[in-house]
Amino acid sequence: MTLSILLQAAASMAFAKLGAAFGAGLAAIGAGIGIGKIGGSALESIARQPEASGDIRSNMIVAAALIEGVAFFAIIICLLAIVL
Template sequence: MTLSILLQAAATMGVAKMGAALGAGLAAIGAGLGIGKIGGSALESIARQPEASGDIRTNMIVAAALIEGAAFFAIIICLLIVL
């Protein structure tokens, strides 16, 4: 039963390409929102405690890089589905 569902899904590659495009778009939007939230929270934290700005900035850059890496991974997987 599961095999027949998978074979039917493979036969309709147009739907798979549309799903991959939606996945890539959602990954980019999610990464943008996440990095924006990190930046806003970091600026608020620096405004409250200016003496800790170096540590906050470092942690913000590390977190943004992790989010960006996950977004790139999701976009690459979606592009592999399209090709």
């Protein structure tokens, strides 16, 4: 009886670690896609209005930094779930 409970707990921990690793990967991929879309849109808008390139570039950097912050937070939480 006790052995079956311990085996079920060990199996659920393995799935939890697998889910945390999968979540960290999804966070990194999502951040890469988001920053890529921001960069592409910024380049298109600079090509259309070259005189506004300074404003567009600064807004792009702020948006990319916010996305990176969220991605790092998600990756750290997933890595903590793996370790703890």
